[in-house]
Amino acid sequence: MVELYITILGCGSAKPTLRHHTSSQIVSRLGELYMIDCGEGTQRQFHKFGFHEGQLGNIFISHAHGDHCLGLIGLLSSMSLNSRYRSLNIYIPADFEQMLRAQIDFFMPHAEYDIRIYPIDCQEPTLIHSDTHFEVTAFPLHHRVPCYGFLFQERQGKRHIKPEVIEKYNIPYPKIDLIKMGYDFTTADGQAIPNEELTTPPTPTRSYAYLSDTQPMKEYVKLLQGVDLLYHDATYCEGDEQLAFQYDHSTASQAAEFAQKCNAGKLILGHFSSRYDSEEWLLEHAVKHFPHTILADEGLNVKIVDKTANGAVFIEWRG
Amino acid sequence: MVELYITILGCGSAKPTLRHHTSSQIVSRLGELYMIDCGEGTQRQFHKFGFHEGQLGNIFISHAHGDHCLGLIGLLSSMSLNSRYRSLNIYIPADFEQMLRAQIDFFMPHAEYDIRIYPIDCQEPTLIHSDTHFEVTAFPLHHRVPCYGFLFQERQGKRHIKPEVIEKYNIPYPKIDLIKMGYDFTTADGQAIPNEELTTPPTPTRSYAYLSDTQPMKEYVKLLQGVDLLYHDATYCEGDEQLAFQYDHSTASQAAEFAQKCNAGKLILGHFSSRYDSEEWLLEHAVKHFPHTILADEGLNVKIVDKTANGAVFIEWRG
Numbered sequence: 001m002v003e004l005y006i007t008i009l010g011c012g013s014a015k016p017t018l019r020h021h022t023s024s025q026i027v028s029r030l031g032e033l034y035m036i037d038c039g040e041g042t043q044r045q046f047h048k049f050g051f052h053e054g055q056l057g058n059i060f061i062s063h064a065h066g067d068h069c070l071g072l073i074g075l076l077s078s079m080s081l082n083s084r085y086r087s088l089n090i091y092i093p094a095d096f097e098q099m100l101r102a103q104i105d106f107f108m109p110h111a112e113y114d115i116r117i118y119p120i121d122c123q124e125p126t127l128i129h130s131d132t133h134f135e136v137t138a139f140p141l142h143h144r145v146p147c148y149g150f151l152f153q154e155r156q157g158k159r160h161i162k163p164e165v166i167e168k169y170n171i172p173y174p175k176i177d178l179i180k181m182g183y184d185f186t187t188a189d190g191q192a193i194p195n196e197e198l199t200t201p202p203t204p205t206r207s208y209a210y211l212s213d214t215q216p217m218k219e220y221v222k223l224l225q226g227v228d229l230l231y232h233d234a235t236y237c238e239g240d241e242q243l244a245f246q247y248d249h250s251t252a253s254q255a256a257e258f259a260q261k262c263n264a265g266k267l268i269l270g271h272f273s274s275r276y277d278s279e280e281w282l283l284e285h286a287v288k289h290f291p292h293t294i295l296a297d298e299g300l301n302v303k304i305v306d307k308t309a310n311g312a313v314f315i316e317w318r319g
Numbered sequence: 320m321v322e323l324y325i326t327i328l329g330c331g332s333a334k335p336t337l338r339h340h341t342s343s344q345i346v347s348r349l350g351e352l353y354m355i356d357c358g359e360g361t362q363r364q365f366h367k368f369g370f371h372e373g374q375l376g377n378i379f380i381s382h383a384h385g386d387h388c389l390g391l392i393g394l395l396s397s398m399s400l401n402s403r404y405r406s407l408n409i410y411i412p413a414d415f416e417q418m419l420r421a422q423i424d425f426f427m428p429h430a431e432y433d434i435r436i437y438p439i440d441c442q443e444p445t446l447i448h449s450d451t452h453f454e455v456t457a458f459p460l461h462h463r464v465p466c467y468g469f470l471f472q473e474r475q476g477k478r479h480i481k482p483e484v485i486e487k488y489n490i491p492y493p494k495i496d497l498i499k500m501g502y503d504f505t506t507a508d509g510q511a512i513p514n515e516e517l518t519t520p521p522t523p524t525r526s527y528a529y530l531s532d533t534q535p536m537k538e539y540v541k542l543l544q545g546v547d548l549l550y551h552d553a554t555y556c557e558g559d560e561q562l563a564f565q566y567d568h569s570t571a572s573q574a575a576e577f578a579q580k581c582n583a584g585k586l587i588l589g590h591f592s593s594r595y596d597s598e599e600w601l602l603e604h605a606v607k608h609f610p611h612t613i614l615a616d617e618g619l620n621v622k623i624v625d626k627t628a629n630g631a632v633f634i635e636w637r638g
Contacts (some may be wrong), residue, residue, distance in 0.1 A: 040393040041360040066396045066426050074359040077385045099425045106418045107385050
């Protein structure tokens with residue numbers, strides 16, 4: 001399957017620590033990059049882990065708290081200094097639009113590339129972006145300010161033509177793409193060959209969901225049913241449910257329960273509170289509910305390498 | 320002499336690199352901290368090098384280019400999250416005031432500590448801050464936007480009373496502070512003792528000047544005559560004078576020539592362009608003009624430990 005992986009640039013929460021950077025991550029498919037959230041210092045993390053600005057075409061901001069968006073204006077400015085010409089789409093909660101435009105006007109009056117700002121303002125899951133790689137759906141989360149989760153669904157590819165049928169039915173080259181798209185084929189002597197005989201189904205699509213910052217959102221179990229990879233707010237540890245509720249976050253156990261209900265392939269815990277010296281406790285609690293759980297960390301990459309009848313197959317490595 | 324040193328948090332220029340952080344530094348006297356400039360990621364550098372937010376009472380921003388001020392709102396927000404109660408003075412060029420206030424209103428609506436913003440708008444060197452440690456003078460630099468240098472002059476201490484005269488003239492305790500302030504003393508039997516006989520001069524004061532970003536500023540040779548420690552824009556190397564002129568910066572050699580004219584005690588070169596893989600070339604050229612030159616680097620500390628008839632004595636170490 002074509003390359004598809006995510007990279008954690010930062011997985012800390014609002015109070016700064018030396019252990020974690022503030023929120024940002026990259027979804028990468030065939031070298032095309034999608035950034036989710038952009039806390040202060042993201043541009044440095046982006047370069048540290050080997051990405052290039054020209055690969056980045058779309059940025060998605062979950063909400064307008066500083067630890068999720070204060071790095072945006074610096075990244076945009078640097079891309080201008082680096083003579084970017086590719087246009088850039090930025091999807092942001094609507095309440096952030098005026099401030100972002102003011103920052104762009106003030107800090108980068110000479111920007112020469114096209115920055116397209118798309119405010120998100122929806123009460124239900126809504127398709128906000130579509131391209132050759134993904135359809136991206138935003139869905140409102142439960143946080144102190146307007147905040148959105150994002151579901152990346154890989155676009156359905158074409159059917160695969162069986163190699164042997166091309167010679168067998170003497171299929172001319174221009175017809176092959178039509179057959180991949182599902183059309184039947186009629187041979188030179190008028191024999192109609194149904195598409196099912198000529199092709200095998202398309203490669204299964206993969207999906208990734210990002211939910212941070214939020215209280216547990218059981219109402220999205222259906223939307224995210226069978227999601228391959230899930231990143232979920234795990235700001236607090238079991239026992240701190242009251243704090244999690246008070247500040248509109250989740251515990252690691254709540255994240256794992258949600259992943260279990262969604263039948264996710266794998267869960268990444270993130271957005272760690274500065275109050276814990278280590279996240280091992282969070283993991284210990286979470287795996288009791290959902291064994292396929294790992295901890296986010298700066299430089300962690302998780303690739304969805306295959307999809308079988310038993311679900312997705314992942315590999316992880318550190319950048 | 321009481322502890323006085325500066326610490327480099329970042330000495331790169333606008334284009335991000337993995338070698339240097341954007342501009343910020345700390346002036347530290349007896350544990351009281353003064354920050355100059357605050358590029359993106361400064362709060363992380365601040366903590367990395369062991370400083371505490373409660374020590375910081377004053378921030379000085381040279382100009383409103385992102386690499387000198389984009390970290391400010393993140394630092395202010397974090398201090399609010401960390402329950403800061405001490406008030407904070409922020410000195411900024413006047414053209415940055417509206418944006419900074421808008422950022423504060425938007426990103427930290429619940430801030431409970433007192434942020435006092437003092438816009439700088441002067442055509443001549445002007446005293447902008449005074450406390451028990453320093454008098455700070457702002458002076459306009461030559462850059463593309465309103466930009467100021469800062470001169471930190473240690474406050475003149477009191478004269479030192481000679482230990483032996485207290486017993487000799489039977490000086491009562493309440494009079495000692497008056498004598499240190501320069502008053503004469505009259506003994507119980509009416510003998511007038513001039514102050515010069517009772518005291519030695521106060522400890523020499525020390526000074527630090529920050530000039531970045533700017534073209535060379537010969538008009539300040541008089542203002543900065545005899546400055547102990549000087550940090551100067553050295554964005555470009557000798558041979559790139561035309562670029563330096565075009566972008567309103569200096570070469571390392573121009574910085575060294577200026578330090579030599581000022582009879583500075585020591586010069587720190589900084590604000591390095593991303594175009595050079597190493598700053599050793601800059602240093603090589605600079606020392607030809609002014610031998611007491613060093614390169615800035617993240618974590619560099621320079622302490623002014625003493626002042627003798629031959630000038631200031633420094634020690635340097637890496638944090």
